Amino acid sequence: MNVLVYLIPAALGLGLLGLFAFLWALRSGQYSDVEGAALRVLADDDIDQMPTP
Amino acid sequence: MNEAVDLSLYARPSGDGTLGMDLAVEGIACGACIGRIESAVKRLPGVTEARLNYTNRRLHVDWTAGLLQPAQILRTLEEAGYHGYPFAPLRAEAEAAAQARRLTRCLAVAGFAAMNIMLLSVSVWAGNASDITPETRDFFHWASALIALPAAAYAGRPFFSSAWQSLRAGALNMDVPISLGVVLALALSVTETASHAKDAYYDSAIMLLFFLLVGRALDHAMRRKTRAVAGNLAALKAETAHRFSGDELVSVPVAALEAGDRLLVKAGERVPADGSVLSGSSELDESLITGETARRKIGAGAMIYAGSLNYSGALTMRVTAAERATLLDEIERLLEKAASAKSRSMRLADRAARFYAPVVHVTAALTFIGWWLAGASLHDAVVTAIAVLIITCPCALALAIPAVHVVASGALFRAGVIVNAGDAIERLGEADTVIFDKTGTLTLPEPRVINAEATDPDLLQMAARIALSSRHPLAQALTREAASHVPYDAAREEPGQGVRAVIDGVEARLGSARFCGTAQKLQDTSEPGVSHIYFCYGNRSASFAVSQKLRPDAVEVIAGLRARGLTLHIVSGDRAAAVRPVAEALGITKWLAGVKPAEKIAFVETLKRQGHRVLMVGDGLNDAPALAAASVSLSPIAAADVTQAQADAVFLGERLQPVLDAVAVARRARGLMTENLIFAAVYNAIAVPIAIAGAITPLIAALAMSGSSMMVTLNALRGGKPA
Numbered sequence: 001m002n003v004l005v006y007l008i009p010a011a012l013g014l015g016l017l018g019l020f021a022f023l024w025a026l027r028s029g030q031y032s033d034v035e036g037a038a039l040r041v042l043a044d045d046d047i048d049q050m051p052t053p
Numbered sequence: 054m055n056e057a058v059d060l061s062l063y064a065r066p067s068g069d070g071t072l073g074m075d076l077a078v079e080g081i082a083c084g085a086c087i088g089r090i091e092s093a094v095k096r097l098p099g100v101t102e103a104r105l106n107y108t109n110r111r112l113h114v115d116w117t118a119g120l121l122q123p124a125q126i127l128r129t130l131e132e133a134g135y136h137g138y139p140f141a142p143l144r145a146e147a148e149a150a151a152q153a154r155r156l157t158r159c160l161a162v163a164g165f166a167a168m169n170i171m172l173l174s175v176s177v178w179a180g181n182a183s184d185i186t187p188e189t190r191d192f193f194h195w196a197s198a199l200i201a202l203p204a205a206a207y208a209g210r211p212f213f214s215s216a217w218q219s220l221r222a223g224a225l226n227m228d229v230p231i232s233l234g235v236v237l238a239l240a241l242s243v244t245e246t247a248s249h250a251k252d253a254y255y256d257s258a259i260m261l262l263f264f265l266l267v268g269r270a271l272d273h274a275m276r277r278k279t280r281a282v283a284g285n286l287a288a289l290k291a292e293t294a295h296r297f298s299g300d301e302l303v304s305v306p307v308a309a310l311e312a313g314d315r316l317l318v319k320a321g322e323r324v325p326a327d328g329s330v331l332s333g334s335s336e337l338d339e340s341l342i343t344g345e346t347a348r349r350k351i352g353a354g355a356m357i358y359a360g361s362l363n364y365s366g367a368l369t370m371r372v373t374a375a376e377r378a379t380l381l382d383e384i385e386r387l388l389e390k391a392a393s394a395k396s397r398s399m400r401l402a403d404r405a406a407r408f409y410a411p412v413v414h415v416t417a418a419l420t421f422i423g424w425w426l427a428g429a430s431l432h433d434a435v436v437t438a439i440a441v442l443i444i445t446c447p448c449a450l451a452l453a454i455p456a457v458h459v460v461a462s463g464a465l466f467r468a469g470v471i472v473n474a475g476d477a478i479e480r481l482g483e484a485d486t487v488i489f490d491k492t493g494t495l496t497l498p499e500p501r502v503i504n505a506e507a508t509d510p511d512l513l514q515m516a517a518r519i520a521l522s523s524r525h526p527l528a529q530a531l532t533r534e535a536a537s538h539v540p541y542d543a544a545r546e547e548p549g550q551g552v553r554a555v556i557d558g559v560e561a562r563l564g565s566a567r568f569c570g571t572a573q574k575l576q577d578t579s580e581p582g583v584s585h586i587y588f589c590y591g592n593r594s595a596s597f598a599v600s601q602k603l604r605p606d607a608v609e610v611i612a613g614l615r616a617r618g619l620t621l622h623i624v625s626g627d628r629a630a631a632v633r634p635v636a637e638a639l640g641i642t643k644w645l646a647g648v649k650p651a652e653k654i655a656f657v658e659t660l661k662r663q664g665h666r667v668l669m670v671g672d673g674l675n676d677a678p679a680l681a682a683a684s685v686s687l688s689p690i691a692a693a694d695v696t697q698a699q700a701d702a703v704f705l706g707e708r709l710q711p712v713l714d715a716v717a718v719a720r721r722a723r724g725l726m727t728e729n730l731i732f733a734a735v736y737n738a739i740a741v742p743i744a745i746a747g748a749i750t751p752l753i754a755a756l757a758m759s760g761s762s763m764m765v766t767l768n769a770l771r772g773g774k775p776a
Contacts, residue, residue: 004192019161033107039107043084
């Protein structure tokens with residue numbers, strides 16, 4: 001049972017890591033335009049020359 | 054005319070020498086627009102950042118001060134095929150955004166805590182049934198306390214502060230029993246843990262917070278979405294005025310006007326502000342203000358009101374604000390009275406809370422006294438009483454109404470109705486009487502050609518294309534019939550007369566009868582409210598009658614409303630001669646004409662005194678007080694600003710269908726709310742006796758709470774079907 005003494009805090013720590021990652025994403029405005037983000041990923045404006053097929 | 058545009062009102066310094074501006078962008082159709090708009094704007098000199106928010110169709114631009122005239126951004130957007138409308142973000146919207154972020158943070162913390170505590174709790178429940186050692190159980194309980202206490206302190210703040218405010222105001226809202234339940238459950242759990250007991254309620258307290266926060270966050274997100282759309286529409290509607298600075302004309306947004314400004318109002322434009330005429334004479338269409346469709350002749354010295362349509366001549370006017378216009382003054386005085394006299398219908402949830410909270414608290418107290426008198430120990434009596442509070446904690450009850458709200462306002466949004474007031478849906482569902490205004494509500498806000506079928510289609514199309522070259526309101530009405538939106542090249546407007554153009558070598562004229570030389574040939578029927586515009590092409594000629602026209606689906610919608618058992622009235626400020634044909638066409642027998650704003654209120658009040666729930670649908674400034682006085686109110690998007698601010702909901706588009714949809718969705722929502730409240734009551738009727746008997750375990754509490762919340766939410770989802 002002694003294993004629980006460090007496994008549970010470790011699990012909690014990982015959970016907290018996820019929580020803080022979410023809060024950071026929220027703070028940096030990543031949820032302010034969810035529809036736009038889905039479309040921006042398809043834009044090719046970072047490719048200078050489209051390769052000819 | 055090349056006129057300077059002054060948009061400095063909207064440019065805000067955003068630090069380090071840059072200016073920023075927000076624009077609502079119209080015409081965005083697909084994802085490719087994002088790149089097209091951003092790259093076009095970024096190519097402008099001095100622009101440091103251009104970011105389009107696709108979700109709410111808004112563009113934010115930053116540029117180095119002095120390098121760019123903001124009007125250039127609008128021109129660039131026009132060239133790319135979009136329309137940009139600058140707007141100043143409303144304070145209320147910024148506050149709502151901050152509030153939404155706070156709620157989401159609370160939700161994230163509560164979600165994290167609920168998951169981890171459940172993990173520990175399930176182990177304890179399983180262990181209690183088998184062979185967990187007391188030491189391990191205590192360790193799990195303390196670990197739960199370590200998570201639950203800070204999480205509740207953080208995620209519970211929206212409830213605690215609302216409950217505290219309500220208590221200080223001497224009232225009880227739903228947050229009082231929620232807060233009490235959470236605090237007591239946690240306090241009990243900590244003392245039980247300290248005395249190595251088997252059961253603790255950390256999971257119940259945190260899960261309760263989590264479920265309630267989900268409901269609140271969704272409600273908030275829906276309201277923000279509708280508010281963003283409403284904000285964009287307001288920006289689209291915001292008009293510009295031509296202001297004299299010295300002798301030059303500068304186009305400025307209406308919001309930037311000040312008392313004393315001298316303005317030019319061209320023919321075919323709306324008067325941008327209240328004021329007095331300095332020079333010029335014209336006819337004004339004041340139907341947006343008084344509901345009267347006959348035009349008023351005005352000259353120098355006359356008072357004119359924002360929203361009137363200038364029909365014929367250019368006017369120079371001075372803006373007044375200090376000396377209040379008599380009409381607006383009257384309407385504002387009535388508004389104040391109506392708003393204060395409005396017996397605010399109490400929200401369903403508050404009504405439930407007012408009944409529910411005392412019952413729960415008294416039941417808990419009686420449980421404690423009962424067990425104590427029956428000889429139980431003080432500890433056992435307290436534990437049982439708190440178990441009653443936890444099990445009755447109004448999770449289902451508090452979700453019952455917000456969940457329906459979210460689903461119903463989503464359905465309304467899709468039907469083209471934007472809900473302003475939080476409790477509008479409940480009140481709309483109760484309405485049994487509808488009062489319609491006529492002008493702009495039952496009829497289209499803009500006049501239309503009413504004899505289009507009776508005229509030669511060739512001539513109509515030619516006339517409509519010529520009309521594109523004129524700003525005269527009658528010509529504007531004609532353009533709505535145009536199939537092609539390409540104006541003729543050589544079309545020339547002669548002020549006060551009409552437009553002439555040469556089509557296929559033959560001269561065509563559109564305008565007054567004399568201008569077209571058709572005065573003798575076509576008889577001028579001088580019906581009230583109908584204006585004529587004439588057209589001649591070679592030796593063929595036509596006369597077009599322009600008048601207010603019913604909304605295309607008005608007849609079916611009125612029939613639909615009647616089929617739903619609603620009593621219908623028309624109350625208009627227009628003349629009887631103009632109201633009667635509309636009432637007859639729609640089959641509405643109860644109509645009043647020539648009604649002044651004060652009389653509209655009196656009519657609404659009379660109906661309310663007779664016990665009717667009145668839905669008022671109106672758009673004019675003269676309707677605003679009646680909208681405020683009615684039980685619930687709807688307004689078309691073309692309505693005057695003051696009027697829209699009073700309406701509980703605004704509907705979009707040319708059709709009247711949204712009114713019928715709104716009533717249908719609201720009635721269904723109202724039914725679902727009642728069902729949910731009954732369900733919550735039934736749940737309590739079953740769970741409370743078990744709790745009073747002292748047979749509640751944390752496992753039962755968790756199951757009951759999440760089970761009832763899910764039932765209520767699933768039931769609410771039934772309201773999302775299109776009307």
